[in-house]
Amino acid sequence: MAHPDEKTPAAPPPKIEARELYKSFGENHVLRGMDIKLHAGESLVVLGGSGSGKSVMIKCVLGLMTPDVGQILINGKDVTHRRGRAALEARASFGMLFQHGALFDSLRIWENVAFGLVHAKGMKRPAAREKAIATLKDVGLDASTADLWPPELSGGMQKRAALARAIAPSPDVLLFDEPTTGLDPITAAVISRLIIGTVKRLGVSALSITHDMACAKTIGDRAAMIQNGRIVWSGRGADLDKSGNAYVDQFVHGRAERAAAQ
């Protein structure tokens, strides 16, 4: 079997490729030569400490921020300098789960889930409502939540609803920004399993960022570690414990010790 990083002529281009990204805010040099490759069908987890630039990286990939230097390729096409509509369309097959859900307050839960179906896919509202309710069930939410407003759900339920909103338009790439932050360990584990289950069931590629080791091990086929604005280690998710990289070890054990102390 060929290593996924090797270029064979027939191999499809990576779903997402970030080349040598640099991004600074004034004197704060956040990204310094960040390289990321997400291949079709794999689930990549990017790990890194707080403030290491994980969210900045994912925002560059999503086109919500522009890198100072570097390129973003989607399905092999350079989309770095696309703006407005072209930038949105380049990412039309992406689904994103935001750290705090980012559900639209002014819309009911089902309208949130149906949003992409109605506005991006042109589905009629009754059909979209049906699909939305089915998708809510897929992520473990009862049909009775459909007519509630986002603030009426708990944090964990909001995350499920946001996951439903991300997957409803049948994306082929899913992105997750700290899917388990702010949840209790049990709910976090449930969400992690739900995510990897969904990714494998839909056969999509996934790029997640997290600093939760348990989550990383559950959802990552492959893992990468950010330090000082670049990737310092990458390997199989299962190998995080035996990476041979000092910083990764520190990260794994620092977390483990803290978790044990709680």
Added chain:
Amino acid sequence: MGFNFLLPIGQTVLQAMEGAGRFALFTVQAISHIARPPFFWGLFWDQTVRIGYFSLPVVALTSFFTGAVFALQIHSGSDSFNSETVIATIVALGMTRELGPVLTGLMVSGRASAAIAAELGSMRVTEQIDALKTLTTDPFKYLIVPRLLAATLTMPLLVLVSDALGIMGGFLVGTEALGFSAGTYLRATADYLTLDSITSGLIKAAVFGFIIAIIGCFQGFTSKGGAQGVGRAATNAVVISSILILASNYVMTSILFAN
């Protein structure tokens, strides 16, 4: 290095220019999105109700009492000779040309500009605006165009209401408190109230509506820093749009009534 004292001044000027540049770019972008599909009719209608319909009570009350007090003041300040027609004329022209549009503008600015900034600001800081984009929906089309059009189109209607109620306020004071004849008062109003006066007020109203919405949207869209930032955006929106309304009113009066 004898010019170090110039540094802060230069920086402030640069910052102000950068802000103005960003605002100009934002405005151009917003306008360029109006003509291009898709157009969200439902959202436009929602905003029309929120900005226009719900402002009716406050606009009506403000205008009525202003017209009434205006009549009283003119009466106490003028010779009683011929004051019947003088009051009717001044109230009608003052309301339609200046007070109607400006008062309505300031009232709606307080209500709508702040509300728009707060709503979009909280959508910004909770990443809802980013979420819109990841669902392939342009926030300019979904959030800004409906508000911009709703405010620009409903303000003239509100000003018509304001004109009518202001004139009615003056009329009631004239006929009930000052004992003028209703027929004379109304005839004087009709004689001196030209179409020009009304349309100039409506033009101003549309411009004020645009200012209210674009400032609210810009402040909300560019807000950062959590709940505090959202509060700041709302306050800024009211202050800036009020100042712009008064300043642009002067400019428009000097253009529309230049002769």
